[in-house]
Amino acid sequence: MPTHETPLLLGAPPGEALVHCIFIHGRTQSPEDMAEQVIARLTATEGIAFILPRATGNSWYGARATEALTDVTREQLQRSVDHVRGLVDRLPRNAAQPPPLVIGGFSQGACLALEYAMRHGPWQGAMVNLTGCRVGTPACERPFADLDCLPVYLTGSDRDAWIPVDAFASAAEALARARARLRCDILPDRAHEISAAEIAVFDTILAGVAGGVTPLR
DSSP states (O other): OOOOEEEEEEESOGGGOSEEEEEEOOTTOOHHHHHHHTGGGOSOOTTEEEEEEEOGGGOSOSSOTTSOOOHHHHHHHHHHHHHHHHHHHTSOOOSSSOOOEEEEEETHHHHHHHHHHHHHOOOSEEEEEESOOOSSOTTSOOOOOOOTTOEEEEEEOTTOSSSOHHHHHHHHHHHHHTTOEEEEEEOTTOOSSOOHHHHHHHHHHHHHHHTTOOTTO
């Protein structure tokens, strides 16, 4: 899998932002899809720089998230995690207190954000995983980090075709063991999409982070 591509930047310039938000698209999607399906539906956007990564071939790794990890999947996943890490490392940090960071995503992007956190968390800010889980199965050896009360929002649905409820529940357990400040929402009958209820919580998290208030308290 080649190196991933240049992200789409929306909102405040990163060097002037109160908050940086990296939001990662799902499989077969694009940053433009996330701009339409997520960012355009938010209201708490003033002073926020949105960095929307772009996967080469519109996929961060080839396997389904719930399949056992292979050497190929591990390599692809690590390359994608490293790509997100590079975006974080390149964020402007000129101020004595760098802006807080919200990392999130939808579907495969939510899974990638969670895997990033389990390697490089915690950070000052929050994480938003809209329809996400850990990549691999409980039998796989996977990284694990102490998230030290990082606010995390995790969602799922009983009707989601890509992230089954047991994978969602396993991710919730892992985040609880990682000491995340965790809110979980299961949205009955919701298809593989982003609901208004999820957008509303995401809005609240962004507003809290921008206002210096710890979200999900």
